[in-house]
Amino acid sequence: MEVVIVPDAKAGGELVAGAMASLLREKPDAVLGVATGSTPIPVYEALAALVRAGEADVSRARIAQLDEYVGLPAGHPESYRSVLRREVLEPLGVEEDAFLGPDGGAADLVAACAAYERALAEAGGVDLQLLGIGTDGHIGFNEPCSSLASRTRLKTLTERTRADNARFFDGDVGQVPRHVITQGIGTILDARHLVLLATGEGKADAVAAAVEGPLAAVCPASALQLHPHATVVVDEAAASKL
């Protein structure tokens, strides 16, 4: 695992966007796995700037979603599909048909999970998966004690994650869905390159557990230790307990 310490979130965003741009030069139809949350926003801003400057070409790229809430009404602004449309697809000018994601509104959610696994496989797998990290060490929505071999499936959120995410729902934890679909840890580990980005002091404990703690399901992000090509990009604050 490679750990890169950057001065701040903007520098982290530029570094990761640069890695995406160089991947797209080698493989124009690469599958970029994207994450939600506040942390990856500087990456998407920096990548959009590279596209505007003609330094990144996303015209053939495909974008794959990491996880999704279950049960939000179609088009809800905080469904991860809506968030990614707003933060990634529209600024980059990527068409909807280049987007792969699980259907959190499906009548048969188990079938929706299996369908998403198939869609990822048919796309040839994820080339670069960007990950954030939860304060409890979760990746995607794989909460502590998720199987390290898990595949895309339904999960129940912990109260801690619901409280962390309440800020996207007018601060009202009651509006945060209890259930989600997430790529499993095994699914995430299938990506050819994993890039975990963490910024701010609030992530310092989770980063230390993921990078220097034991490989353990209690810290899902520690699964990156198993991956042959994993890069952890952290600012000084998130690196402060390493």
Ligand code: GLP
């Ligand atoms: C959610 C997402 C994760 C993300 C995490 C951290 O739980 N499912 O993919 O990593 O939030 O979000 P933030 O970057 O806002 O701290």
